Amino acid sequence: MSHTACFYFHGSLNDFLRRPKRATWFAYTFIGHPAVKDAIEAIGIPHLEVREVLINDLPVPLTHQLQPEDRVAVFPFDGRESELLQGIAAFRFVLDVHLGKLAKSLRLLGFDAAYDNALTDKAIVAQAQTEQRIVLTRDVNLLKHKAIPVGYWLRSQQTEEQLAAVIRRFRLLEHSRPFTRCMVCNGNISEVTKAAVLDLLPPKTKRYFQEFYQCENCRRVYWKGSHYERMQELVRRLAADRHA
Structure with missing residues (x-):
């Protein structure tokens, strides 16, 4: 015999739902007494995105068994x-x-x-x-x-x-902590002298850069070029947004 419960998903959890089910109560049909975690994931939302569940206005664990006519409010980690x-x-x-x-x-x-x-x-x-x-x-x-x-x-x-x-x-x-991890192999990198890696540098890099780092694992050489500057600019923008 099938039963019905009502669900409402808050905040970023709506990213997983089709538009008609976003930020509104909707009916969910089930058989037996599944764990609320299983019901949430059957709807399409992974449990790792869920911070809290209230059933009939009371907090419950994800292992709680769903009952007919339950009203289930599900909250994300937003904030x-x-x-x-x-x-x-x-x-x-x-x-x-x-x-x-x-x-x-x-x-x-x-x-x-x-x-x-x-x-x-x-x-x-x-x-x-x-x-x-x-x-x-x-x-x-x-x-x-x-x-x-x-x-x-x-x-x-x-x-x-x-x-x-x-x-x-x-x-x-x-x-x-920029320039502590190798972008290629994920190994640790450390600062080295220009002389130590001179033979590994492209001509323009030799001319315009003085600060270098080398992976302790794969020996790849790094310097603070355009990709690094783009990442730093993104970090600056995020810091500004946070304090706005």
């Missing part, structure tokens, strides 16, 4: 993102196969961003669990895995918009 990081020791990420450019941008700002375009979803989940990494993905279904400690679905397909969203979501501005 309370710090709660996401409970139990996460550092700002360490693992990204899905669609987010290679974002991984490089996060590394440029000094964040540990694991990425391999050959990783399966199963491998990403395992790495997130064993290394306590935050999963960043464009795949909503990936975030429905119970083993993932923290995750975030990227709404945009544009790299700079994705980076801005991650910085806001996880309050990364104060933790940025």
